[in-house]
Amino acid sequence: MAATAAFVVIGDEILSGKTKDKNIGVLADALASAGIDLVEVRIVSDHEDAIVSAVNALRQSADYVFTSGGIGPTHDDITADAVAAAFGVGIDVDPRAYALLSDWYEKTGRTMNAARERMTRIPFGADLIENPVSIAPGFRLENVFVLAGVPAVFLAMLETILPTLEGGVPLFVEKLPFACGEGDIAEALGEIAAANPDVSIGSYPKMSGGAFTTEIVLRSRDQAALDAATAQAQKLRASLPDAAPSA
Amino acid sequence: MAATAAFVVIGDEILSGKTKDKNIGVLADALASAGIDLVEVRIVSDHEDAIVSAVNALRQSADYVFTSGGIGPTHDDITADAVAAAFGVGIDVDPRAYALLSDWYEKTGRTMNAARERMTRIPFGADLIENPVSIAPGFRLENVFVLAGVPAVFLAMLETILPTLEGGVPLFVEKLPFACGEGDIAEALGEIAAANPDVSIGSYPKMSGGAFTTEIVLRSRDQAALDAATAQAQKLRASLPDAAPSA
Numbered sequence: 001m002a003a004t005a006a007f008v009v010i011g012d013e014i015l016s017g018k019t020k021d022k023n024i025g026v027l028a029d030a031l032a033s034a035g036i037d038l039v040e041v042r043i044v045s046d047h048e049d050a051i052v053s054a055v056n057a058l059r060q061s062a063d064y065v066f067t068s069g070g071i072g073p074t075h076d077d078i079t080a081d082a083v084a085a086a087f088g089v090g091i092d093v094d095p096r097a098y099a100l101l102s103d104w105y106e107k108t109g110r111t112m113n114a115a116r117e118r119m120t121r122i123p124f125g126a127d128l129i130e131n132p133v134s135i136a137p138g139f140r141l142e143n144v145f146v147l148a149g150v151p152a153v154f155l156a157m158l159e160t161i162l163p164t165l166e167g168g169v170p171l172f173v174e175k176l177p178f179a180c181g182e183g184d185i186a187e188a189l190g191e192i193a194a195a196n197p198d199v200s201i202g203s204y205p206k207m208s209g210g211a212f213t214t215e216i217v218l219r220s221r222d223q224a225a226l227d228a229a230t231a232q233a234q235k236l237r238a239s240l241p242d243a244a245p246s247a
Numbered sequence: 248m249a250a251t252a253a254f255v256v257i258g259d260e261i262l263s264g265k266t267k268d269k270n271i272g273v274l275a276d277a278l279a280s281a282g283i284d285l286v287e288v289r290i291v292s293d294h295e296d297a298i299v300s301a302v303n304a305l306r307q308s309a310d311y312v313f314t315s316g317g318i319g320p321t322h323d324d325i326t327a328d329a330v331a332a333a334f335g336v337g338i339d340v341d342p343r344a345y346a347l348l349s350d351w352y353e354k355t356g357r358t359m360n361a362a363r364e365r366m367t368r369i370p371f372g373a374d375l376i377e378n379p380v381s382i383a384p385g386f387r388l389e390n391v392f393v394l395a396g397v398p399a400v401f402l403a404m405l406e407t408i409l410p411t412l413e414g415g416v417p418l419f420v421e422k423l424p425f426a427c428g429e430g431d432i433a434e435a436l437g438e439i440a441a442a443n444p445d446v447s448i449g450s451y452p453k454m455s456g457g458a459f460t461t462e463i464v465l466r467s468r469d470q471a472a473l474d475a476a477t478a479q480a481q482k483l484r485a486s487l488p489d490a491a492p493s494a
Contacts, residue, residue: 013451015285017275018464021268024290028264038262040297043271043288046449050287073430074450075437115433134459152454183320186362190322202293203321204260207399212381217265 002221003036003167006058009043010051010069010079011149022151023068030158035168035221036064046070051082059086059144063167066158069149071138073115080139083146084123094122097137104135129157174218174230178237181205181212188236189216196229198222249468250283250414253305256290257298257316257326258396269398270315277405282415282468283311293317298329306333306391310414313405316396318385320362327386330393331370341369344384351382376404421465421477425484428452428459435483436463443476445469 007027013019024041031038039062044050051070059065070079084091097120102112119136122128129138129145133156138147140161147157178185182205193201199220206213216233220226254274260266271288278285286309291297298317306312317326331338344367349359366383369375376385376392380403385394387408394404425432429452440448446467453460463480467473 009288012447013449013464014271015275015288016466017272017277017279017285018449019451020272024261025264025267028262030264032264038264039292041256041262041288041290045286072450072452073433075433075440076449110430113430113434115437116430118433119430133454150452150454183357183360183363183366186320186322186365187360190362193322200259202259202265202323203319204266205319205397207380207397217260219263 002169002171003063003165004039004061005031005036005064005066006039006062007041008051008054008058008065008067009041009149010046010067010082011043012046012076014043015045023149023154026151026155027066027158030162032171034162034165035170036165046076046078048078048082048085051079052086055083055086055144059142063143064165065144067144067146068154071119071136071146071148073118077118079146080121080123083141083144086144087123087141089124089141091121091123093117093120094126094128096128097122100128100135100137130160132156132160169221172220172223172226174226174233176216176218176230176233176237178214178216178240180214180240182214184240185214185216185236189233192229192232192236195232196225198225199229201229201233249416249418250310250412251286251308252278252283252311252313253286253309254288255298255301255305255312255314256288256396257293257314258290259293259323261290262292270396270401273398273402274313274405277409279418281409281412282417283412293323293325295325295329295332298326299333302330302333302391306389310390311412312391314391314393315401318366318383318393318395320365324365326393327368327370330388330391334370334388334391336371336388338368338370340364340367341373341375343375344369347375347382347384377407379403379407416468419467419470419473421473421480423463423465423477423480423484425461425463425487427461427487429461431487432461432463432483436480439476439479439483442479443472445472446476448476448480 014021028038042054044054070077122139126139126141131137133153138157147154202217204215218229261268275285289301291301317324369386373386373388378384380400385404394401446465449464451462465476
């Protein structure tokens with residue numbers, strides 16, 4: 001059984017349409033490679049109750065929870081306080097984070113101020129997550145990993161975390177493009193799915209030039225089971241006429 | 248008070264990273280233009296219990312709920328059954344949907360089959376949502392709108408729905424780019440936010456060429472309040488030295 005993960009994207013800018021999320025796809029790809037199942041994503045607003053309820057719901061249902069956004073220096077950066085509230089622990093300026101940032105500002109000719117100090121407030125009991133891009137750290141509290149929302153920083157933090165996660169089980173994947181629409185193969189495909197319980201078979205319609213094609217994706221943690229199901233799907237594809245794409 | 252909306256994205260293909268979602272940004276933009284607040288998005292897997300719990304949680308908390316995906320003809324298309332289960336109503340082949348699709352297949356030289364008939368199964372009591380792209384309809388049950396996942400079809404269905412939604416309140420938006428990082432303006436910005444309770448002020452750091460800049464976005468449904476806060480933010484920006492971008 002593979003470990004499971006959930007993702008809480010914190011940001012009014014995504015919900016308002018102002019910013020198009022880039023981190024969901026990055027995390028999904030990284031977890032898939034690590035053999036960890038991403039089971040749910042929630043995008044919530046910059047309000048403490050919304051963050052607290054999402055984090056508390058998902059840290060119960062998933063082995064790992066990642067959050068992105070809301071750990072900067074501005075008035076709308078409330079993630080650290082919300083996560084502390086979710087766990088019922090205190091939060092204050094963290095000497096480790098303060099040292100990292102004050103050194104960084106000194107090196108770069110800037111000065112610590114109340115807003116930047118805000119980025120050093122870390123819930124009690126949390127471990128810091130290194131930020132090689134802009135230094136201000138993320139943190140881990142139990143199974144919850146709090147990361148920055150800026151994609152370059154999110155990815156850098158994620159890359160430091162991934163090797164520390166346990167429970168990954170490699171997932172084997174085969175993809176078969178079909179020139180026809182789903183309606184032409186759905187019945188035969190359903191029979192193949194029923195006959196191969198250890199293989200997850202997904203059917204993904206695509207529109208290209210106003211016509212539908214279909215990509216069949218077979219996933220399994222059992223290579224032999226995947227090979228058997230893939231052979232059956234290839235046989236199905238070979239049996240089809242060169243169908244005009246249809247839905 | 249503006250109406251609120253939530254979005255349930257149904258699809259293992261998004262969670263697995265295979266497909267990068269395009270519909271969240273499209274819906275967020277459309278609702279923002281309509282003056283309706285998107286308050287939460289959940290991406291869930293193709294499992295009935297996951298869909299049922301997301302739909303039932305969000306149809307209570309939001310005025311409108313949209314879903315995308317899982318209404319095609321294949322074995323993994325279970326959204327209609329899951330939504331029927333969420334509402335505790337029955338589901339069967341819908342004569343209106345059946346007529347639409349059988350006519351369409353006849354016109355396009357194809358034949359109805361069990362898989363295509365699956366796309367005509369609609370929960371009892373639902374209204375159909377027109378699909379001008381590939382005909383197979385979505386449906387509305389109370390405040391829940393069930394749409395296709397293929398972006399071209401999702402958008403076409405959304406465009407037919409939007410004019411029917413009530414409660415939209417136009418949102419006025421001003422954007423001010425700052426050449427500095429958030430840390431240089433966070434304190435002054437916090438004071439402006441506190442002094443303008445009717446204006447939502449967001450601060451969005453961006454990395455460009457390894458340096459941080461900041462975009463300040465002011466939003467309000469009160470034009471006069473927005474103008475006042477925007478003037479204060481412009482005054483702040485004018486007061487800054489040409490700072491080297493920093494975090």
